[in-house]
Amino acid sequence: MTNLTELGVAAIRDGVAKGDFTAREVAEAFNANVAAAQDALNAFIVTTPDAALAAADAVDADRAAGKELGRMAGVPIGMKDLFATKGVQTTAASHILEGFTPQYESTVSSNLWAAGAGMLGKLNLDQFAMGSSNETSYFGNVVSPWRRSGGSNTQMSPGGSSGGSSTCVSARLAPAATGTDTGGSIRQPAAFAGITGVKPTYGRCSRWGVVAFASSLDQAGPMAHDVRDCAIMLGAMAGFDPKDSTSLDMPVPDWEAALNSDMKGKKVGIPKEYRMEGTDPEILKSWDDGIAWLKDAGAEIVDISLPHTKYALPAYYIIAPAEASSNLARYDGVRYGLRDLPEGAGLQDMYAATRAAGFGDEVKRRVLIGTYVLSAGFYDAYYNQAQKVRALVAQDFEKAWEHCDVILAPTTPTASFGLGEKSDDPLAMYLNDVFAVPASLAGLPAMSVPCGVNSEGLPLGLQIVGKAFDEQGVLNAGLAIEERAGFTAKPEKWW
Amino acid sequence: MSVDKATVAKIASLARIQMDDDALERMVPELNNILGWVEQLGEVDCTGVEPMTAVIPNTLRLRDDVVNADPKTGGDRRDDILANAPAAEHGFFGVPKVIE
Numbered sequence: 001m002t003n004l005t006e007l008g009v010a011a012i013r014d015g016v017a018k019g020d021f022t023a024r025e026v027a028e029a030f031n032a033n034v035a036a037a038q039d040a041l042n043a044f045i046v047t048t049p050d051a052a053l054a055a056a057d058a059v060d061a062d063r064a065a066g067k068e069l070g071r072m073a074g075v076p077i078g079m080k081d082l083f084a085t086k087g088v089q090t091t092a093a094s095h096i097l098e099g100f101t102p103q104y105e106s107t108v109s110s111n112l113w114a115a116g117a118g119m120l121g122k123l124n125l126d127q128f129a130m131g132s133s134n135e136t137s138y139f140g141n142v143v144s145p146w147r148r149s150g151g152s153n154t155q156m157s158p159g160g161s162s163g164g165s166s167t168c169v170s171a172r173l174a175p176a177a178t179g180t181d182t183g184g185s186i187r188q189p190a191a192f193a194g195i196t197g198v199k200p201t202y203g204r205c206s207r208w209g210v211v212a213f214a215s216s217l218d219q220a221g222p223m224a225h226d227v228r229d230c231a232i233m234l235g236a237m238a239g240f241d242p243k244d245s246t247s248l249d250m251p252v253p254d255w256e257a258a259l260n261s262d263m264k265g266k267k268v269g270i271p272k273e274y275r276m277e278g279t280d281p282e283i284l285k286s287w288d289d290g291i292a293w294l295k296d297a298g299a300e301i302v303d304i305s306l307p308h309t310k311y312a313l314p315a316y317y318i319i320a321p322a323e324a325s326s327n328l329a330r331y332d333g334v335r336y337g338l339r340d341l342p343e344g345a346g347l348q349d350m351y352a353a354t355r356a357a358g359f360g361d362e363v364k365r366r367v368l369i370g371t372y373v374l375s376a377g378f379y380d381a382y383y384n385q386a387q388k389v390r391a392l393v394a395q396d397f398e399k400a401w402e403h404c405d406v407i408l409a410p411t412t413p414t415a416s417f418g419l420g421e422k423s424d425d426p427l428a429m430y431l432n433d434v435f436a437v438p439a440s441l442a443g444l445p446a447m448s449v450p451c452g453v454n455s456e457g458l459p460l461g462l463q464i465v466g467k468a469f470d471e472q473g474v475l476n477a478g479l480a481i482e483e484r485a486g487f488t489a490k491p492e493k494w495w
Numbered sequence: 496m497s498v499d500k501a502t503v504a505k506i507a508s509l510a511r512i513q514m515d516d517d518a519l520e521r522m523v524p525e526l527n528n529i530l531g532w533v534e535q536l537g538e539v540d541c542t543g544v545e546p547m548t549a550v551i552p553n554t555l556r557l558r559d560d561v562v563n564a565d566p567k568t569g570g571d572r573r574d575d576i577l578a579n580a581p582a583a584e585h586g587f588f589g590v591p592k593v594i595e
Contacts (some may be wrong), residue, residue: 103575104567202550216550243568245555314533325510332511339581341550347593364512368522369529372498374545379496385536387546392539395546427528443550461590468551 003198004029009075009229010256011265016059023056023063023074027118030076034173036119036342040414040495041143043158043167045081046089047121054075055118062116068374075115077176078168081122082129083109084209088119091125092211093137096331096338096358104207107241108178108220115236115346120174123164127360128328129185132432134163134422136362144193144416145171145491149457153494154418156458159189161165161430165223166193170491176224176233180210182217183316184411184436187448189224191411191461194450194489196478197223198230201468203248205234206241214323215246217316217440227449227479231255234471250469258472260477261480264298268477269404273309274435276413282454283410284373290408290451290462290481296410297480302404306396311389312438316428318386319441324363342419365426394442401467405475409435410459411448439465449478450487459489496525496534 002024007015031049038044059074084090084102090098105113113119127136134142134157144158144167158167162179166189169177179186181199192199198221205220212218214315220454235255270291275284278365290302308315333339333354340353361368400407413434422429439446445468448461462481466474500505503526506530507514514522528562563569573586 091544099577103572103578204555216548221549242556242558243565246549246551248551248553249556308539311536311539312590314536317529318533318536329511333581334590335576336579341591345591347591348511350507350591351511351514355511356513359512364514365513365522365525365529367508367510368503368526372502372506372526372530374510375506378496381537382533384546385539385541386533387548389536389539391544391547392541394550426525427532441550453507 005033006174008225009176009232010074011063012075013071013073013232016063022301023059024053027052027056030120030174035172037171037495041145041167041171041172041477043124043142043164043171044078045091045093045120045124045139048088048119052118052120055113059116070114070116070172070216071232072112073177073448076120077112078121078123078165078174079109080125080162080165080178082125082180082211083178085109085119085122085271088122089144090122090211092129093125093139094358094360095138095365096354097172098138098338104209107243108210111239112236116218117236119351122251123168123177125421126161126274128211128324128363129161129180129182130362130366131160132184132188132429133157133419133422133466134160135419136360138360141419143419145495146193146458147491147494156421157192159186159192159416160412162189162223163427166190166195169193169223169225170488171330171495176222176229178220178237179223180218181440182213183440184433185318186221186223187273187411187436187446187461187463188432190448191418192459194222194459194487196226196230196447196449198234198447198474199445199473200234200238200440201248201445203246204238204471205350206239206244206247208241208243212327214320215327216386217320217346225244227475228256228259229484230447231259240443253389253472255475256470259479260476261483263294263480266299266406267301267302267305267404268294269302269400270305271304271309271409273306274409276434278413279410280414283413283460286451286460286462287327287410290471290484293481293484294408294477296484303406304400304403306400306438308389308392308396309438312393312441313434314432315389315393316437316441318382319390321370321430322374322383323370325367325374328363328367331355342378362426390441397442397444406473407465408477409463409465409493411435411463415454415458435463437438444468445471445474447474447478449481449485452487453489497530498523
């Protein structure tokens with residue numbers, strides 16, 4: 001019999017629909033993988049095997065009754081623990097939200113359950129999605145299933161912030177997982193783990209019920225084995241939601257049906273500013289491979305310039321902390337989550353004690369930076385200037401679209417690194433997202449597709465950025481790369 | 496611009512995060528590293544550039560002016576709202592005494 005946990009979203013959906021296997025068999029197989037890997041990989045904060053089985057049984061019953069099945073019917077998934085799930089603890093990997101049990105369901109997760117997906121558990125992440133290595137979670141590091149070749153047993157980073165998501169898909173604990181991307185948090189972990197991840201246009205997926213980090217940047221998206229699986233899952237996640245004031249009021253195209261890897265007549269832009277000094281030569285080589293593959297698919301390659309690229313990351317590290325300091329003001333020990341009330345303390349002391357005990361170091365650092373750049377006297381020099389630079393970064397893309405349809409670039413400047421190798425230097429960690437952040441600032445759809453492994457046997461990803469609302473163009477270029485890269489590498493099972 | 500310990504203490508107080516001396520000492524160089532690095536934004540000529548506040552042009556919608564237009568965000572949810580409160584009492588959030 002097929003090893004069900006090797007299957008992706010499309011194969012599971014089709015197999016369940018045809019009756020090759022039941023949704024329950026699929027859920028049981030993944031539940032078993034989840035349980036067996038938890039101690040070694042720490043991908044989940046809580047597991048919900050019963051929820052996965054209940055959703056599967058509902059799909060099997062619908063099929064037996066001859067009802068029409070949803071587009072994710074029978075597919076169990078991992079849910080990043082940033083999405084509020086009714087009756088299931090939702091922590092954002094923080095101590096301050098430990099034990100928080102939402103009385104409501106986020107729009108994105110509701111949409112997925114309505115499409116027939118089931119929940120295997122809530123996935124670990126960097127605390128409040130702040131981090132690029134999954135080393136800031138209150139619930140411990142997530143460990144990548146990948147290891148350097150040659151018998152190394154160094155624990156590798158799964159990337160972040162969606163590190164539980166990337167680990168669970170690449171280790172076959174789930175065929176797909178939700179991620180969220182504020183400045184690369186879907187694409188960078190996807191690249192580190194040899195999987196595919198899509199950040200759609202800002203507003204495609206509702207932010208309602210997603211723990212807020214930086215509201216003008218946060219976007220949810222799918223992480224899965226291949227482009228088709230991502231197209232299916234994104235279709236199930238996206239859609240207009242009146243409860244999110246920035247939700248796009250536009251129809252959701254059938255991205256899966258329109259997948260087409262023929263790039264004839266398409267122009268692919270290669271931004272010269274992304275050839276940065278210090279970029280790993282193997283990354284540059286993978287970029288050249290990608291260019292050759294898209295040419296082979298019929299695309300015309302054009303050189304473009306995104307002159308403000310260098311300033312995108314520092315602008316992001318003003319804007320995102322500023323928004324975070326405002327969003328995280330809600331954690332005050334009054335309405336939900338942790339309360340630390342020292343003996344005899346007043347209200348203000350309670351706030352300060354609660355937040356000191358409940359936030360991790362990276363979260364505190366960003367809240368302080370955000371508070372500083374928004375404070376009187378510094379607002380113009382920092383925050384306003386960053387918002388202006390953000391406008392220039394977005395204009396760079398607008399000008400580029402006069403010459404090309406999509407942009408091809410590396411996803412990250414390096415492959416995965418060992419846990420602990422970068423955690424002492426926040427700035428070095430931030431630089432991981434140097435290629436991912438510009439598309440975030442401009443709200444554009446972007447994805448990472450695996451393209452090969454480096455000399456250490458670690459996966460590398462290529463990034464495609466598209467015009468606003470043109471997820472299809474991004475997915476199609478991704479498919480063209482996927483078909484030619486022939487990426488079949490898998491982490492060798494050691495856990 | 497760089498920050499000293501007194502400034503970090505002021506920011507921490509504004510952000511309502513209690514920090515002892517050791518924590519403040521540790522935070523000063525970390526924040527200065529980051530602030531020193533973002534300073535490069537000053538090089539960018541932004542004359543005539545409007546600060547970007549929304550990535551996708553979008554107008555704010557008004558919902559229908561009716562009670563409980565969407566039951567998920569409407570009223571009648573007191574118990575749900577209090578369900579996670581550390582100290583809910585008599586249908587309210589409980590807090591330490593704020594008036595002496």
